[in-house]
Amino acid sequence: MSETPTSQPEQQRIAIYPRSVKGFYRKIKTAIVILAYSVYFLLPWLRWERENGPSQAVIFDITARRFDIFNFTLFAQDIFWLALFFAFAALLLFFVTGIAGRVFCGYFCFQTLWTDVFMHIEHWVQGERPARIKLAKSKWNAQKIFKIGLTHFLWLVVAFSTGLAFTLYWGNAPDLIVEIFTFQAPLAAGITILFLTLTTYVMAGIAREQVCTYMCPYARFQSAMFDSDTIVVAYDSIRGEGNRGRHKPSKELIKHDKRQQAGYGDCVDCGYCVQVCPTGIDIRNGLQYQCITCALCIDACNTIMKSVGYPEGLIRYSSENEMQGGNKRILKPKTIIYGLSLIVVAVIFFWGLGARSVVDVSVRQVRQPLFVVLSNGDIQNRYAIKVNNKTDRQMWLTVSLRGLDGAILDLGRFDKIHISPASSATFYANVKIPQKKIRKENSRFEFVLKDLNEKSKTWTHEDNFFTPKKLVNQTVLKK
Amino acid sequence: MAPTDSNKSDSNKSQTKKPAVQTTGHAWDGDIQEFNNPLPNWWVWAFYLTIVFAIVYWIFFPAWPIGRDYTKGVMNDIEYTTADGKQVKTHWNTRALFEKNMREAEIEQQKYLDQLASASIEEIANDEVKSNFAYSMAKVLYADNCAACHQPGGAGVVGAYPNLADDAWLWGGSFEKIKTSIAAGRNGIMPAFSAKLTATQIDDVAEYVLSLSKHKTDVGKTARGKEIFNGTSGGCYFCHTKAGSGMESMGAANLTDSVWTLADVPAGDNLQAKKEAVKAIIQKGVNRKMPAWDERLTETQIKILAFYVHQLGGGK
Known part of the structure; x- marks a missing residue:
């Protein structure tokens, strides 16, 4: 062996203690967290009037095989809407990313939202960044045990609530919550809560930015959607560095005009932008894959710029082209292509969902036996009519035939078809043709089903009527 | 070869320094060392986890054979009531689980069956x-x-x-x-007439039977057949009635309709073939049992x- 294997040293994670910051983007983010949490935690408790069905606004009832989302009821066979919804969501993500970068990551991703809440808890219990660093470095004592313990306890409370809230979507919330706390709930509920509690605690409490940098595939492939016109959080290095680089705001360099005369850039190298970063990067090094564009460094830098009296926006939302003196360009081929595909999928999805049939009607011939000769010589074929009523109302359908000369329809005991809400039923129809009317071996005809509640609603189904060859010959010969 | 040389020089360089790879610490013949390439931590921990899982499994599920017996596991009772009301309580096993599930399905089905029964x-x-x-x-x-x-x-x-x-x-x-x-x-019986009637008579009766279902038959033969059918020599009317419309209490077929259950009349291409089918039944009779x-x-x-x-x- 001439080669010596070299081992790669493992990089230990460097703990990140983000400093809190106030500002415009922080306010937006806080508002989004509050909105998202309100919807997520309260939605299972929202009641909804339904004639026949659960009284919960959003409920995914697997045992009843129906998902109720406000006025939409989806059944197992509607599952392909989910695929279309995913296509819509993915295209929306691509479209937004092409224009404005990782907006989803920075503002809406569950990982970002939950990590944000966990960091708030950490901040509330352990204090600001220096206090937290000090606490982490200090020896274990009663105070440290209390503070670290309380933090983890509160994290677990949030994590458990997250798992609990998620579980409540899959059953009737008021009943299910009682069942859960009295240990009467199905095992699946317990496992779900346990799993989500653990994952939330680990991902938002412990793994944090590592989820974005190592686990999430999106961070790695988002570069495919980026171009030099994509709006990202960027440091204005021309303004920040000047000719002689950054400099602390010493007495003689604090005034903006003096500083510019001296040739120093506007960056006072305070490091605030680095301290607030939840992924622990320095935005001044340029665009990096770790950056989730949370925009907190913009808030941080603006705070400092305001305090030293320099213009804001040293770190700002900008594109690579714009930073190099070019123009902002939003309408580019990428935006147009993503936009058009998004519109197409959105139209298919929303129009399709709105216009989807809430009643499935299928007619198939009973082919065993294919036909029967009746005592008076008539030929009878038999058909199974299956109706799946996905609505919340009682349905009455009339059945008639079209295009079969002299045919008699016999629904047996029923003169019309009745289907209860959210259920399906099969009815058997005997179709008879008098001997005299027999013309050919195989006749095409249509079943016409009419909704009695809504007269305009009809379903037609084409089928075959079979006659024994011998009888066709006989009747044709007689004529 | 040049690349090998450069490799050699690289490895020589690294040997003079601290070796980049972990060794077990042993050295044989002065310079032969054993490399230590430990398994990745995630693998090792996953392996330990399977051991822990196995031990937990031994506790809760049937696992170890002991002579003719085996460990049953704890807290894994399966209880159900059989169809004849017997209480069954056993340790976890797939057979009992199957029985239990089948029983539960039966009970669920019973609700509907009860409705039908009443x-x-x-x-x-x-x-x-x-x-x-x-x-x-x-x-x-x-x-x-x-x-x-x-x-x-x-x-x-x-x-x-x-x-x-x-x-x-x-x-x-x-x-x-x-x-x-x-x-x-049901017992469907029609006596055989091959001994009672002559071949001509049977032919006439068959002609008459076909005329009942509106086949175009020979007028003379039909008239003779009708006499036998409705008279004492044949006595067919006793079960099939004089109109030939059959009798439900005897299971006697209606001979006037288009349905043929024994003589395959519709399959016959001409009157002769149809008549042969009818004659075969008259000769041999019927003995069917449901x-x-x-x-x-x-x-x-x-x-x-x-x-x-x-x-x-x-x-x-």
Whole structure:
């Protein structure tokens, strides 16, 4: 062996203690967290009037095989809407990313939202960044045990609530919550809560930015959607560095005009932008894959710029082209292509969902036996009519035939078809043709089903009527 | 080769420094070392986890053989009540789990069966929920018990087993009559006439029988046949009636309609062939037997089978 294997040293994670910051983007983010949490935690408790069905606004009832989302009821066979919804969501993500970068990551991703809440808890219990660093470095004592313990306890409370809230979507919330706390709930509920509690605690409490940098595939492939016109959080290095680089705001360099005369850039190298970063990067090094564009460094830098009296926006939302003196360009081929595909999928999805049939009607011939000769010589074929009523109302359908000369329809005991809400039923129809009317071996005809509640609603189904060859010959010969 | 040389020089360089790879610390013959390439931590921990899982499994599930016995595991009882009311309590095993699940399904099914048991066939047929359940239940029963002779779908076999999908009923097509046919069975008997009637007489009778279902037959032969049919020499009218419309109480076929269950008249290409089919039956007679099902099937099962058979072709 001439080669010596070299081992790669493992990089230990460097703990990140983000400093809190106030500002415009922080306010937006806080508002989004509050909105998202309100919807997520309260939605299972929202009641909804339904004639026949659960009284919960959003409920995914697997045992009843129906998902109720406000006025939409989806059944197992509607599952392909989910695929279309995913296509819509993915295209929306691509479209937004092409224009404005990782907006989803920075503002809406569950990982970002939950990590944000966990960091708030950490901040509330352990204090600001220096206090937290000090606490982490200090020896274990009663105070440290209390503070670290309380933090983890509160994290677990949030994590458990997250798992609990998620579980409540899959059953009737008021009943299910009682069942859960009295240990009467199905095992699946317990496992779900346990799993989500653990994952939330680990991902938002412990793994944090590592989820974005190592686990999430999106961070790695988002570069495919980026171009030099994509709006990202960027440091204005021309303004920040000047000719002689950054400099602390010493007495003689604090005034903006003096500083510019001296040739120093506007960056006072305070490091605030680095301290607030939840992924622990320095935005001044340029665009990096770790950056989730949370925009907190913009808030941080603006705070400092305001305090030293320099213009804001040293770190700002900008594109690579714009930073190099070019123009902002939003309408580019990428935006147009993503936009058009998004519109197409959105139209298919929303129009399709709105216009989807809430009643499935299928007619198939009973082919065993294919036909029967009746005592008076008539030929009878038999058909199974299956109706799946996905609505919340009682349905009455009339059945008639079209295009079969002299045919008699016999629904047996029923003169019309009745289907209860959210259920399906099969009815058997005997179709008879008098001997005299027999013309050919195989006749095409249509079943016409009419909704009695809504007269305009009809379903037609084409089928075959079979006659024994011998009888066709006989009747044709007689004529 | 140049690349090898450069490699060698690289490795020589690294040997003078601290070795980049972990070794076990042993050295043989001065410079032979054993590299240590530990498994990745995630692998090792996953392995330990499987050991922990195995131990937990041994505690809670049947695991270790001990002589003729085995460890049963704790807290894993399966309890259920069998159909005959016996309480079963056993440690976890897939067989008991299967029995339990089957029993639970039976209990669930029983709810519907109870509804059917208390309802009349008429009520079952008029209710779309009951009839849907009865239909799917009876379809299985039919396939298990009836389809061997009457064929799936009830088409029967001409010459052997009656067609249940048409509207001609030898023994009556009402719910109650069909139910009786299934429960008590039927004996379909027609005597053989080959010894009683001459070949010409049988030919005449066959001619008359075909004329009943509006076949164009020879007038003279038909008239002679009618005399035998309705007279003492043949005595056919005793069961088939003078009009030839059959008699349900005897299971005698209606000879005036288009349905043929024994003589395959429709298959005959000309009158002669049709007549041969009829003659064969007159000569040999009929001896058909439908077994009684009341000992094999329950009252409710027979009831829903009667409903099923009734609606196959449209009963009366």
